[in-house]
Amino acid sequence: MINGNILVGAAEHVGEATFRAVDPATGATLDPAFAESGKAEIDAACALAAAAYPSFSETDLTTRAAFLEAIADNIVAIGDDLIVRAMAESGLPRVRLEGERGRTVGQLKLFANVVRAGDFLDVTIDPAMPDRAPLPRPDMRRRNIALGPVAVFGASNFPLAFSTGGGDTASALAAGCPVVVKGHPAHPGTGELVARAIQKAVADCGLHEGVFSFLPGTTHELGGGLVADPRIAAVGFTGSRGGGLALVKIAAERAVPIPVYAEMSSINPVVLLPAALAARGAAMAPAFVQSLTMGAGQFCTNPGLVLALAGPELDAFVEEAGKVLAEAKPVQMLTPGIHASFEQGVAALEKHDAVTVVARGCVGDGVNQARGAIFRTDAAQFIADAALGHEVFGSSAIIVACRDQDEIAQVIAGLEGQLTATIQHDAGDEAMAAMLVPLLAAKVGRVLANGWPTGVEVSHTMVHGGPFPATSDGRTTSVGALAIDRFLRPVCYQSLPEALLPPVLRDANPWGVARRMDGKMTPA
Amino acid sequence: MINGNILVGAAEHVGEATFRAVDPATGATLDPAFAESGKAEIDAACALAAAAYPSFSETDLTTRAAFLEAIADNIVAIGDDLIVRAMAESGLPRVRLEGERGRTVGQLKLFANVVRAGDFLDVTIDPAMPDRAPLPRPDMRRRNIALGPVAVFGASNFPLAFSTGGGDTASALAAGCPVVVKGHPAHPGTGELVARAIQKAVADCGLHEGVFSFLPGTTHELGGGLVADPRIAAVGFTGSRGGGLALVKIAAERAVPIPVYAEMSSINPVVLLPAALAARGAAMAPAFVQSLTMGAGQFCTNPGLVLALAGPELDAFVEEAGKVLAEAKPVQMLTPGIHASFEQGVAALEKHDAVTVVARGCVGDGVNQARGAIFRTDAAQFIADAALGHEVFGSSAIIVACRDQDEIAQVIAGLEGQLTATIQHDAGDEAMAAMLVPLLAAKVGRVLANGWPTGVEVSHTMVHGGPFPATSDGRTTSVGALAIDRFLRPVCYQSLPEALLPPVLRDANPWGVARRMDGKMTPA
The missing domain is CATH 3.40.605.10 (Aldehyde Dehydrogenase; Chain A, domain 1)
Incomplete structure (x- = not known):
């Protein structure tokens, strides 16, 4: 069924077969060879x-x-x-x-x-x-x-x-x-x-x-x-x-x-608000690690940045997340290239003076497997080095401890455009949440509460987009x-007789669509 | 009431006053001097x-x-x-x-x-x-x-x-x-x-x-x-x-x-279909010249290109249009710069080997006045030199005689994006009009029939736009x-409690707007 040809319209072009797929779990190349389109x-x-x-x-x-x-x-x-x-x-x-x-x-x-x-x-x-x-x-x-x-x-x-x-x-x-x-x-x-x-x-x-x-x-x-x-x-x-x-x-x-x-690219900030962190910090850790490591973190909406107020509640969350990650099994990555790039990104953070390693996941026994990574720094350091805000594609996250609410806002203000932002909030977090939601909305296409950003619903409401560089538009x-x-643009037709109008614009509405008539919507 | 200051928010900045407006009818500068914003x-x-x-x-x-x-x-x-x-x-x-x-x-x-x-x-x-x-x-x-x-x-x-x-x-x-x-x-x-x-x-x-x-x-x-x-x-x-x-x-x-x-920029092609040209070619000429010369042709939607089949009907239209234009009074242009640029564009066409001058408007007795210009060429020449399809901002139009329907289609296919395209059609033109409308729609934001493109309605239906370079988007x-x-972008809010939602998204619909609920429109 697969012959490696190029499909041009209804035809097949037999090109020079130059490349093969690689099974990332073994490193072995797969048959057949595929044609290079020119x-x-x-x-x-x-x-x-x-x-x-x-x-x-x-x-x-x-x-x-x-x-x-x-x-x-x-x-x-x-x-x-x-x-x-x-x-x-x-x-x-x-x-x-x-x-x-x-x-x-x-x-x-x-x-x-x-x-x-x-x-x-x-x-x-x-x-x-x-x-x-x-x-x-x-x-x-x-x-x-x-x-x-x-x-x-x-x-x-x-x-x-x-x-x-x-x-x-x-x-x-x-x-x-x-x-x-x-x-x-x-x-x-x-x-x-x-x-x-x-x-x-x-x-x-x-x-x-x-x-x-x-x-x-x-x-x-x-x-x-x-x-x-x-x-x-x-x-x-x-x-x-x-x-x-x-x-x-x-x-x-x-x-x-x-x-x-x-x-x-997107690092999908998650803000843990104080009451939520106090009430269920330890309980949130496994869900966070699961969102981080699922599919080896190879999701556009992977949570790569966590913001919270410094203190014992954050420390407890970090400790618990570290424990869970340390036991997380390594996950196969998609390609040797993606794996190499992930390892390189993680290695750079491991060596970074302003960053401490909270935990790494288990070492695997196969090739191209991702060991998750959680890092920690503080807001001043995070703000000082833009590189800390760049995406490491895969299960790598950095937890940023902030002095106070203003510093959280300051970190958010300095972020690039993102696909998503999430708040974890609980009773008692109302005022801070109300302050944060518009700040986050200004940076993203989707704001979530009390969930994790991985999991993108295909629906009428979904926005899987966001300000540059999350997307180019x-x-x-x-x-x-x-x-x-x-993939659409509007065209206006002025004084065209019925016969020259596209069917959907004719008086009888033969396609039965909703129309705005003289400014007023008329249903289908 | 006018002091030449810079208005920054509620404040006035008194800048260095460096420039003045010019009355194009006299060339005289006007008071006051205006500040240069820096x-x-x-x-x-x-x-x-x-x-x-x-x-x-x-x-x-x-x-x-x-x-x-x-x-x-x-x-x-x-x-x-x-x-x-x-x-x-x-x-x-x-x-x-x-x-x-x-x-x-x-x-x-x-x-x-x-x-x-x-x-x-x-x-x-x-x-x-x-x-x-x-x-x-x-x-x-x-x-x-x-x-x-x-x-x-x-x-x-x-x-x-x-x-x-x-x-x-x-x-x-x-x-x-x-x-x-x-x-x-x-x-x-x-x-x-x-x-x-x-x-x-x-x-x-x-x-x-x-x-x-x-x-x-x-x-x-x-x-x-x-x-x-x-x-x-x-x-x-x-x-x-x-x-x-x-x-x-x-x-x-x-x-x-x-x-x-x-x-x-846009040259707003107008196609005169054979039956319309035969039935009312001479009658269309004054309306065309009026659309061309109104406001000295300083409209984005000025008709700068006319396409029709070569023959005595087109010759009659051209002759009549030339007569009307030759009697048209010169019109004040907006600025000396625009006038100079118009004269330069017209002079280039006057000297062009592949173009004949059909007529110029009357010579005025003031400064910066536009003398309308109508030129004629044929499709082969028009296609051969892209410069003939560039906008001359002002009342300048070029009439292109085409051998047959295919050649009209060929000229249209070679056009850059435009704001508008117009057909003049009559009983007998049905088949050709049906062929042309989609070709024209692919190039423009607005297609008109039996009218002239100047005059842009401010309405729900208006598209004053079009493919590049008519607009950049x-x-x-x-x-x-x-x-x-x-000036808008979508934002999705996932699992936010009522209190954190923007008012317009709350259950009670406090702003009373139309909403799409689970894929179905519900009116305001």
């Missing part, structure tokens, strides 16, 4: 995507929703082969990947529902007012249209939910944008399986073959070439800050700049229904 | 804006709407002094400026209504599902919050509606963003009068003084310094392509990049209710 494939995929755009962007809502559901069904139909291959390529356990498949399928179905509802079109009609003085008002109608072909760069840490058929692809297709995926080199086989499921859905639904292409590869030339292609209209990316900023730069320097939605989210908005 | 004023205005942000962004909807209406009232209350000063500084006639004042006031009132309705907050609630398997769903609530302080750069061609108190300022304030205006040097007195009206509204409404500052000046250091200031979160700009792109570059190179909404509009979205 300039010819970028050009062919983008040409097909541009050719598919006019018809695909105007598919009716039923057709487009059915297409998203067909992708979901086809992914499920791959069966256990998908899970087995993803396990081998990512080192992630079966239960996690089965859950992630469910999430991926659920995400496609959510967007099918979003498409059917049609609210994303934001249909707005201002009827003509021929008798208005001093000038008559023309008939004006507005809807959103798809931006154009979208390039998607998947993440290593969610080989299903944030990769080939993940949130960026689902939301771009839902918007009516053809998608060209740059296949992630860490899970090329998983990518190919999902790509074939999408390719089959395109054919089954009778859509233009250019709606989807899959370009596996390892080179910067592939990623850069795709973003630079004049037919690409937007980019979705999940990954490192360096990688995301490189794409942002290429996109900004094009003759026609395009938006890049890069979800990059803090006005957006890459998870949840709102993600579709990233 | 680094100290940028710093003070941005510090105040940042200080105002927490309270202003959380003002309740009634307070914020009343503030916008107070600005409108205060602008009206300036009375005729505003019109007289604006006439002297812009050369625009009284009737136009009175109309523009009405538009400016209407715009502020539209945003007051948008604020009161509260839909812009996009309140979305997914209630907790404690019994959901395998994992319970937490209570999640989302709303939009203001991005932060916004820098506004006004346009010369609308000293009221697109300047100090114009659409960018109105929509940013409506979103809850403090505003720092970089005063336009072509109409500093008009700017100061409006700025004082806004400053007074801030005080009257009891808001933080940092909600608004006005920094007059002429230097690139002022504009660049304002965009580079780390406290500025977004930029609104209307003006030249060079100016807009310079600000985009500065914003992209900041440590924390920010969005720039620059509305830059084709996902947005700078006119109409949707303009508020530019």
Whole structure:
């Protein structure tokens, strides 16, 4: 089922097979070898995507929703082969990947529902007012249209939910944008399986073959070439800050700049408020360590920073967290590269003069396993060295003891943009919590109370985004229904006769969508 | 009433008075001299804006709407002094400026209504599902919050509606963003009068003084310094392509990049379809020339490009348009610089080998007056030289004769992004019109039929935007209710107790806004 070819529309390109996936649990390379996509494939995929755009962007809502559901069904139909291959390529356990498949399928179905509802079109009609003085008002109608072909760069840490058929692809297709995926080199086989499921859905639904292409590869030339292609209209990316900023730069320097939605880095501050810390500090420690070490901490929303007032209550929390972590089993990381980078980040903190090591997790007996790490410092030291606020991707956290409430606020004010911020609060913390919530909201896309930031709900409310550098565009989210908005733009039609209007804007409302008429919402 | 000072919050800074407005009708300089805002004023205005942000962004909807209406009232209350000063500084006639004042006031009132309705907050609630398997769903609530302080750069061609108190300022304030205006040097007195009206509204409404500052000046250091200031979160700009792109570059190179909404250049293609041209070609000519020469063509939506099939019908239209233009009186332009630049652009076309001059307007007896210009070429020549598709700001248009329908489509496909596109169609043009509308929609923010693009309605449907380089962000509009979205970002609140939630997200819906509950819209 996996042959390492490049999928360009309905066709397969047999490229020079240059790279293989690596099983991070053994270091062994896996069959088959995969083709490196080059300039010819970028050009062919983008040409097909541009050719598919006019018809695909105007598919009716039923057709487009059915297409998203067909992708979901086809992914499920791959069966256990998908899970087995993803396990081998990512080192992630079966239960996690089965859950992630469910999430991926659920995400496609959510967007099918979003498409059917049609609210994303934001249909707005201002009827003509021929008798208005001093000038008559023309008939004006507005809807959103798809931006154009979208390039998607998947993440290593969610080989299903944030990769080939993940949130960026689902939301771009839902918007009516053809998608060209740059296949992630860490899970090329998983990518190919999902790509074939999408390719089959395109054919089954009778859509233009250019709606989807899959370009596996390892080179910067592939990623850069795709973003630079004049037919690409937007980019979705999940990954490192360096990688995301490189794409942002290429996109900004094009003759026609395009938006890049890069979800990059976040240390997800958690503030333990005094009453909560006193009442349940020791009890919180295991939950914190679990959130920190789950999946080897390879989550965008991993809690990498804990803030609290210095004192015996914090000391007790730190001690207990250290004890729990010291017994935590090491967890397989996704790739040798990610593991090396994690070890390097942790080693730098271990050697840092202003930081003490609270605990490390158990030493494993395999390769590429993450030993969790908890560090401690104080607010003055944390503020003095910006490097202490940089993400170490993996299960590494730094606990910052603050002198008083003002110092907590000061640390927060100095933070970069984040995906999430969390408060642990209890009766007695009301005033401090009320002060903190707006400060934290100004820095993040999501504020949580009495929970842990890992676990990202795919819903209408989710904001998996946040101010720079958490993402390159803090006005957006890459998870949840709102993600579709990233790939749309408004177009106004003035004085067009019915026959020339797109169907959704016609008087009879043939698509049955909610409309704002003369400023007032009328339901579907 | 006008003293040339810099308005920083509630205070006046007496700077070094270095520049004066020029009456373009006479070339004479006007009193008083105006202060040049420098680094100290940028710093003070941005510090105040940042200080105002927490309270202003959380003002309740009634307070914020009343503030916008107070600005409108205060602008009206300036009375005729505003019109007289604006006439002297812009050369625009009284009737136009009175109309523009009405538009400016209407715009502020539209945003007051948008604020009161509260839909812009996009309140979305997914209630907790404690019994959901395998994992319970937490209570999640989302709303939009203001991005932060916004820098506004006004346009010369609308000293009221697109300047100090114009659409960018109105929509940013409506979103809850403090505003720092970089005063336009072509109409500093008009700017100061409006700025004082806004400053007074801030005080009257009891808001933080940092909600608004006005920094007059002429230097690139002022504009660049304002965009580079780390406290500025977004930029609104209307003006030249060079100016807009310079600000985009500065914003992209900041440590924390920010969005720039620059509305830059557009030649607004008009396609005359064969049946329409045959039936009413001669009749369309005066309307075309009127749209072209109104306000000396100093509109973003001026029709600078006409496409039609070559033949006697087009020749008749061209001849008639030439006749009408040859009798058109010259019109005062806004500034000597704009006039010089218009003359330079027209002279280049006059000398162009591939272009013939159809007609020029009458020669005037004053200074800085625009003589309209209509040129003609064919599609092959137009496609061969990209310079023919560049905007000449003012009443200059080029008519392009095309061999057939395919060649019209080819010219359109090669166009840069535009604000508008227009078709003139009639019975018999149905098939061609149906082919053209989607092609044109892919290039523009607004498609018109049987009208002319000048005249931009301030409404819920308006899209005064379009793909690059018409604007720097084709996902947005700078006119109409949707303009508020530019200055917002979503924040999700997970498992927060009622007391910690922003009021608008609380169960009781104390602000009475429409909410999406579990995916379903519930009206206000």
